[in-house]
Amino acid sequence: MAIAGTTAAEIAGSVRDQVASGALAPRAMLPPVRALAAELGVNRNTVALAYRRLVEAGVAETRGRGGTVISAVPQLAREGVGVGGGSVDLASGNPDPELLPDILAAARSGHYRQPLYGMPAVDEELAAWASADFAEDIEQPFRTLVAHGAVDATERLLNAHLTRGDMVAVEDPCFLASIGTLRLNGYKSAPVQVDGAGMRPDALRAALEGGARAVVCTPRAHNPTGASLTEERAAELRTVLADHPQVLVIEDDHFSAVSARPYHRITPATTARWALVRSVSKFLGPDLRLALIAADAESATRLEARLSVGTTWVSRLLQHAAHELLVDPGVQELHEKARAAYAHRSSLLIQRLHTHGIEVPDRPDGLNIWVELDVDSRSVVQALAERGWAVRPGHLFVRDPSAHQGAIRITSSTITEPKAEAFASELAAVIADLRPVP
Helix, strand or coil, X not given: CCCCCCCHHHHHHXXXXXXXXXXXXXXXXXXXXXXXXXHXXXXXXXXXXXXXXXXXXXXXXXXXXXXXXXXCCCCCCCCCCCCCCCCEECCCXXXXXXXXXXXXHHHHCCCCCCCXXXXXCCCHHHHHHHHHHHHCCCCCCCEEEEECCHHHHHHHHHHHHCCCXXXXXXXXXXXXXXXXXXXXCCCEEEEEEEECXXXXXXXXXXXXXXXXXXXXECCCCCXXXXXCCCHHHHHHHHHHHHCCCCCEEEEECXXXXXXXXXXXXXXXXXXXXXXXXXXXXXXXXXXXXXXXXEECHHHHHHHHHXXXXXXXXXXXXXXXXXXXHHCXXXXXXXXXXXXXXXXXHHHHHHHHHHHCCCCCCCCCCCCEEEEECCCCHHXXXXXXXXXXXXXEEHHHHCCCCCXXXXXXXXXXXXXXXXXXXXXXXXXXXXXHHHCCXX
16 A cells, blocks of 8 residues: 555655554665655655654654654563573672562551552652651652652653653663663653763763653662762752753662662752652562652642552552652661672772773762773673673673773673672683783
């Protein structure tokens, strides 16, 4: 079936019909604008507008001089995959299971009551705890909501305020799930370079002046680098954002309860639309799909409409379990233990790398460390895999795969002293083998 129509709407509709029927497969090339215009007997601007509407709807994508093609489902890198066989897992980005509490026991404790349709979407006790926790860091008015994890919260907040094609400023390198969220929803990314103190103010300013309508920032334990904002850097970022009060600001404080660094807020008082998101997966367990959100009233109202008690609310059983865990003194002690353990293990690995001539200039927080090397990371990852070690190459965490070609991310959450020494020795040997002979 040939593409038909005499208006932009008709031409775009014809293409969409063919995609739906399978006549046009993913990655199929659409005719050049000039050629299709001549075939249909319409102005080239009519076809160009039709193609633009297809791109805006996510049906097609432009490749510059490569033309316009039908979109395919993006192939996205994910956490916790790709580690198999007998490899030592320094790649998954997972917390240490020994430092996570018993979720099932928490679900059975307390006074859980089966909710019915029409009941409040947020557990009252959890909301009260979260509001008190957020109030320690937020001076302006806010409302508290619950989403199905930080990725869900971020996606819903972006969708509540933006449209396909809008630009979002994100860290470079960036959390894998953030990259996936932007690509799947048709947003453009504006990479903001990160150093040891977090997002660079000059890079954020450039992204905002380039048209970014939202910012997603990790204030501490940034994944993959482990960077945390200093008080001075946060103040600099607030100054930059104060000049753009219309921009949505989302702070993803995913490591809050077990971070070794203080939280420093980047959202200025002048920002109209903002949210602080604190998920619990890193310290209560990845299967507890829940994130607490503090947001301005308008953002909360929009988010609430997408998490209605009628259809899409977060399980009240999960909320009950989370509250029981968060107020349990034993779990709070476990968090203190986890905070010290993760900081120690990260430092241990960095020290062992240093003894083998591999430098990590900053002291990261979180579950991972980021190492810049002077050899190709893909070759390093492959060579380490052959020696029984799994790490992740840096190019997965950036929009441009040609960037950070010498970087690797190493998960340090379960490292031991013998493993740290063995790994550092193996990595040094791999690097030496890959360096060109002088």
